[in-house]
Amino acid sequence: MVLKLFYDLHSQPSRALFMFLKLSKIPFQSCAVDLLRGEHLTKEFKKNYSKFQKVPFIHEDDFFLTESIGILRYLSRQYPIADHWYPKDSRKQAKVDELLEWQHLNIRLNCSTYFITKFTIPLKTGKDPVPEKVEKAKKYMVKSLSDFEELFLSGDGPFVFGDQISYADLQAACEIEQPRMVGYNSRDYFPKIKTWLENVRKECNPVYDEAHNVVNMIADDDDNLKAKL
């Protein structure tokens, strides 16, 4: 039974799942999907690969599954992974779930809306970003980052849930790295996020930099330069 991962490292949840698979040493067949070229939008792709037409997703023989967080949970049952990624202790697992559910309509929605407003929509329409829309999207993004710092980075320890990294750290970090590609580096404005991101990166490297290579190539900031050194 071969596990196939379909992904594009431009996508935040693709990066999180890619890192998790590599760091957990789960064997998988790498199947790249080129989102920028719209490879996922054809009828053939919909029929043969994923009716959801988004990444990441997995194929395991005739079992198809999309949604990265559902995939993380499935893999945590199917493979012998280190407990810290998604703890078996019921209350610890519940707190990881709390962040994984919270992030959808907060950092995920708002960091990606900023990215889409500044990059994806102009790319599709051939028109410059609309300044008022960019400002509005930025306001929501900054509020989400501030909430994330207050709600999840107020404890002790290098990671969200103390001394050990979990999948929630990976997912949140990948969402928060995304706007760097359009000129917003949260490290410059949120000191706790800066320290925490560096902890996550160190813990996961060289896989973190491998997953974020595309972000670092596009981003034009100090953290890009550091990654290149």
Next chain:
Amino acid sequence: MVLKLFYDLHSQPSRALFMFLKLSKIPFQSCAVDLLRGEHLTKEFKKNYSKFQKVPFIHEDDFFLTESIGILRYLSRQYPIADHWYPKDSRKQAKVDELLEWQHLNIRLNCSTYFITKFTIPLKTGKDPVPEKVEKAKKYMVKSLSDFEELFLSGDGPFVFGDQISYADLQAACEIEQPRMVGYNSRDYFPKIKTWLENVRKECNPVYDEAHNVVNMIADDDDNLKAKL
């Protein structure tokens, strides 16, 4: 150990979790929170009840948990619930998770944005809804409902995953009922959704109507009249 549920039945995930607790016969202490009066927004509430300042959430002695889907998963481990709500079979559970994760940025985001644009923002600002914004929100909502029908209601059986109801049915139904309060009843436009909603309602009644009493009181449509008969 007393399980306390903090909720407001105006909130979609509150209704889903309230129904699940009642239908699973999990004993809980009912703690109503009045969202319309802003009870969740005070400093006292943040300090003593929930730093997230949203509903639903639970207290179990000194354990606090928010995010309804994380709570569902926690309760499914802690209490002897019927398997169909959240199956123990790994692949079946993964498919329920797929919908529970998918809905955040699709039916949940778009049905609630329509509701907020037509109701919450005008209530807060004292100004009429902006027609262009209402139309835009409606377009996204209709796309999400269409996607939901295509992706999740194409199989046989009365529920999303065949013959047995799961928590995914509850969560999706509660999101899709929400815009009825501002004049949009998806039953009028999506025949598969209409049939499925009726199946979910019949399976869960009288709890479904109890949870949706507030929706039925505000909605001015045929389904409201039926519920009142």
